[in-house]
Amino acid sequence: MKKRLMVVDDSRVMEHQIRKLLEGTEFEVTAYCENGEEAIARYEEIKPDLVTMDIIMPGIDGLEATQILIEEHPEACVVMISSLAYEDTINEARAVGAKTLLYKPIKQAELLLALRQALED
Amino acid sequence: MATYQEQLAAICDETIRTITRQETGILLTPGEVTPIRPVCTVSITVWDRDSYLSLCAETVLFTRLARSVMQEEHVTLQDVEDVAKEYLNLLGGHVISELFREKRIPVRFSVPAFHPGRYAPPGSQRNLVLTYSSDQHEFLELVQHTLCRARAEQLDTN
Numbered sequence: 001m002k003k004r005l006m007v008v009d010d011s012r013v014m015e016h017q018i019r020k021l022l023e024g025t026e027f028e029v030t031a032y033c034e035n036g037e038e039a040i041a042r043y044e045e046i047k048p049d050l051v052t053m054d055i056i057m058p059g060i061d062g063l064e065a066t067q068i069l070i071e072e073h074p075e076a077c078v079v080m081i082s083s084l085a086y087e088d089t090i091n092e093a094r095a096v097g098a099k100t101l102l103y104k105p106i107k108q109a110e111l112l113l114a115l116r117q118a119l120e121d
Numbered sequence: 122m123a124t125y126q127e128q129l130a131a132i133c134d135e136t137i138r139t140i141t142r143q144e145t146g147i148l149l150t151p152g153e154v155t156p157i158r159p160v161c162t163v164s165i166t167v168w169d170r171d172s173y174l175s176l177c178a179e180t181v182l183f184t185r186l187a188r189s190v191m192q193e194e195h196v197t198l199q200d201v202e203d204v205a206k207e208y209l210n211l212l213g214g215h216v217i218s219e220l221f222r223e224k225r226i227p228v229r230f231s232v233p234a235f236h237p238g239r240y241a242p243p244g245s246q247r248n249l250v251l252t253y254s255s256d257q258h259e260f261l262e263l264v265q266h267t268l269c270r271a272r273a274e275q276l277d278t279n
Contacts (some may be wrong), residue, residue, distance in 0.1 A: 010232060013200075013207040016191060056210065058232050083214020084229075086221040104211050105144055 003119065006031040006048035008039040008065065010057040014081070014104075018052060021108045027115055034058075036065025043073055050115055053098070055082040055089070063096050070097040077118050081106060125224075129265065130249055132219045137212055137251070137263055144211075145189040147182075149253040149261060156260035161202075162240040163209040166231040167217065173242045173266040174216070174230075176209045182259035183208075206233035212263070242266050 005027050007015045012032075019029045031046045033039040035057045043051075051069070055062040066078050080093040085103040093101040099118035102110060123131070138149050156179050164175040180201065187196040187204040196204075210233050217228045241247070245266035253261045 011203060011207045011210070013190060013203045020192060056230065056232060083211045083218075085215065085218040088221070104214065105140070 002026055002028045003049040003115070004028065004030040004046075005115070006033065006039065006043070006046055006051045008033045008036065008051060008057075008062065009054040009081070010034050011054070014054065017106070018111070021106070021111055025112060027112075036060045036062060036068075039065055040068055040072065043069060043076065049077065050118060051076060051078045053078050053080050055080060055084060063092055066093070066098050067096040077121075079114050079118050126249060128223055129216075129220065130251065132216055132223075133249070133251055133263055133265070136215045136219065137253070140212060140215060141186075145186055147185065147189070148256040150255075152252065152254055154252050154254045154260050158259075160239060160260065161205065162236045162238070163205045163233050164236065164240060164242065165209055165213050165233050166242075167213070168229050168231075171268045172248070173245060174209065174213050175240060175242075175264045175266065176205070176212065176261070177239055177264070178205075178261040179259045182255055182257075182261055185255075185257070185259070202235045206235055209233045242268075244268060
């Protein structure tokens, strides 16, 4: 049975890319949310195995959304994705409970590694 | 010692050409180019420096980008808009990350906005302009617009 992934990103392009990168793997995108508020509202209904979360989005940013999501659902497994590739961003991601941070543009190998390691943690 | 503007120009140039080549195979050559076909613009607001980055290109180039990124031959106008916005998001993030490594100033930026035609944020001035021609002679221009020059001048003295 495939692991179910919820993609949270205001860009449909990222959802499309992640879906393509995961074709033929043990993961599948089963839900897409355009912003953090939607992800928080729908998490209980969807109960994904993993969440990928963008940082810069309309409304609350991904860091705040992750913090709220994990407070409400401590079992949530979140991998953050961002184009902001400096160490402060990694530290901020870990501080709110994300498993790791991937830098855009993401490649299949690093996405799979990050998702697999996140599930093992 | 390079000024902030010179550093920004070098970082922007390296970033846009490298990422475009690596992600889409499209080659960009710097030069004085004017658009001959319809254009559109995407922009982001960069906080902490009261500046904006805008990316203006002939729509045919953004369409070619969209086909490459989506790995689809047929793309809709919405796809083109979405890809253009994500593309600037990617460029902006990498430029700002490099600036952070140089200046140690953490910066955030806004969600990208899409504008048909040319666009300049109201009350702004064009501070840095990088113009390119693609391998199919399409126009692309990356512009940094500023509202307040005071901090840019401060950083030049750091």
